[in-house]
Amino acid sequence: MLLRLEAISKRFGRDWVLRDLSFALDRGEVVALLGPNGSGKTTLLRLMAGLLKPTRGRVERGGRVLFLPNPPAFHRHLTAREHLLYDLAFHGGRGDWRGALVRFGLPENLPLAAFSSGMKKRLALARLILLGPDLWLLDEPETALDGEGRELLLKVLQEARQGAGVVLATHDRALAAQVADRTLELGVA
Amino acid sequence: MRRALLLALRDLRLEVRDRAGLLSVLAFFGVMLFIMALALGPEEAPLRRAAPGVLWVALAFASTLLSTRAFALEVEDGTLDDLLLVPGGKEWVYFGKLLFQMLLLLPLSALAFLMAAGLFYLPLEKALPILLTLALGTLGYASVATFYAGLLARLRGREVLLPLLLFSLVVPVVLSAVRATAGLVEGLPLSEVASWWQLLAVFDVVYLTASALLFPVVMEG
Numbered sequence: 001m002l003l004r005l006e007a008i009s010k011r012f013g014r015d016w017v018l019r020d021l022s023f024a025l026d027r028g029e030v031v032a033l034l035g036p037n038g039s040g041k042t043t044l045l046r047l048m049a050g051l052l053k054p055t056r057g058r059v060e061r062g063g064r065v066l067f068l069p070n071p072p073a074f075h076r077h078l079t080a081r082e083h084l085l086y087d088l089a090f091h092g093g094r095g096d097w098r099g100a101l102v103r104f105g106l107p108e109n110l111p112l113a114a115f116s117s118g119m120k121k122r123l124a125l126a127r128l129i130l131l132g133p134d135l136w137l138l139d140e141p142e143t144a145l146d147g148e149g150r151e152l153l154l155k156v157l158q159e160a161r162q163g164a165g166v167v168l169a170t171h172d173r174a175l176a177a178q179v180a181d182r183t184l185e186l187g188v189a
Numbered sequence: 190m191r192r193a194l195l196l197a198l199r200d201l202r203l204e205v206r207d208r209a210g211l212l213s214v215l216a217f218f219g220v221m222l223f224i225m226a227l228a229l230g231p232e233e234a235p236l237r238r239a240a241p242g243v244l245w246v247a248l249a250f251a252s253t254l255l256s257t258r259a260f261a262l263e264v265e266d267g268t269l270d271d272l273l274l275v276p277g278g279k280e281w282v283y284f285g286k287l288l289f290q291m292l293l294l295l296p297l298s299a300l301a302f303l304m305a306a307g308l309f310y311l312p313l314e315k316a317l318p319i320l321l322t323l324a325l326g327t328l329g330y331a332s333v334a335t336f337y338a339g340l341l342a343r344l345r346g347r348e349v350l351l352p353l354l355l356f357s358l359v360v361p362v363v364l365s366a367v368r369a370t371a372g373l374v375e376g377l378p379l380s381e382v383a384s385w386w387q388l389l390a391v392f393d394v395v396y397l398t399a400s401a402l403l404f405p406v407v408m409e410g
Contacts, residue, residue: 046216069270086195090275
């Protein structure tokens with residue numbers, strides 16, 4: 001089992017965002033989180049990543065995790081090449097960063113401050129492919145992507161399925177129907 | 190430790206490219222020393238007597254600004270989560286951020302000494318022992334400042350909270366460093382100043398060890 005949530009609840013102040021939620025994910029599975037704004041999709045992803053602690057319940061993870069926030073987080077004064085090289089060094093990887101940039105149509109030496117939202121999303125996908133985590137947690141990965149970018153996202157998700165598990169939060173039901181093995185619908189608590 | 194070194198060098202690169210943070214520390218530092226020299230001068234004796242205190246007030250504020258800056262680099266760009274998701278312990282993040290500050294604080298200390306030598310009549314022939322005191326003192330100060338800056342990184346009002354939490358804990362370091370610097374300025378023999386250095390070294394080890402052990406706990410909490 002790659003990820004298991006046992007009866008988790010999360011409260012911010014007096015407001016419960018999630019209550020008694022249980023969930024499990026295996027390798028090779030893609031699960032879409034659906035729900036309106038404020039239903040707790042991002043909070044759930046952050047709990048799965050270990051970036052938040054549940055108020056109640058338990059989270060077990062069985063591999064390396066990467067979380068793609070929306071919008072993606074990058075240092076604006078670094079170039080795409082520098083960012084990927086630092087990421088590889090921190091994670092102890094040896095991937096083909098140049099090949100990843102070419103594949104996603106990104107310039108090597110432009111500061112990220114000059115990147116559009118779509119380019120940053122592409123770079124985030126390149127980073128995921130390069131670092132190859134076991135558990136991919138993606139928050140609205142389709143936003144800001146153009147048609148070509150969306151095709152790349154679909155391919156990336158197919159590749160991720162080969163050995164990793166993916167949980168993606170989205171408002172795009174067509175995307176969820178296209179890529180997910182199952183969906184988890186959250187309501188406003 | 191390779192990751193810590195890379196993180197420190199990356200932060201240095203970010204800081205140099207951003208410029209705003211580094212320039213504000215340098216401007217604050219220079220203006221403060223200059224105003225204090227104008228206020229206390231022009232006679233040599235009062236300037237010399239005040240020099241250790243003025244020097245350490247300037248270095249303490251510079252270190253506080255830099256420690257806030259070390260985590261502001263991550264919080265402003267939203268990248269702190271990425272560092273926390275790197276597999277393994279989180280101590281390397283602490284050491285990387287501390288090293289980043291020391292790489293800036295050590296040259297800043299040397300610059301401060303040169304400015305103070307010019308403005309406050311500090312003895313240039315005592316440069317080496319004074320620089321050793323500055324290095325020991327800034328390490329102790331920065332080790333606690335880095336810990337608290339990480340703890341407060343995501344809070345609003347961290348710039349206000351950090352000095353309040355920090356200053357009570359670093360009083361022994363600042364006191365020892367000021368006494369050692371004053372002893373050197375007054376011309377005491379090195380054997381007498383050495384006891385302050387030993388005390389500073391002990392504080393450095395204790396603060397460094399405790400902060401490195403507690404840092405992963407507070408970042409994952």
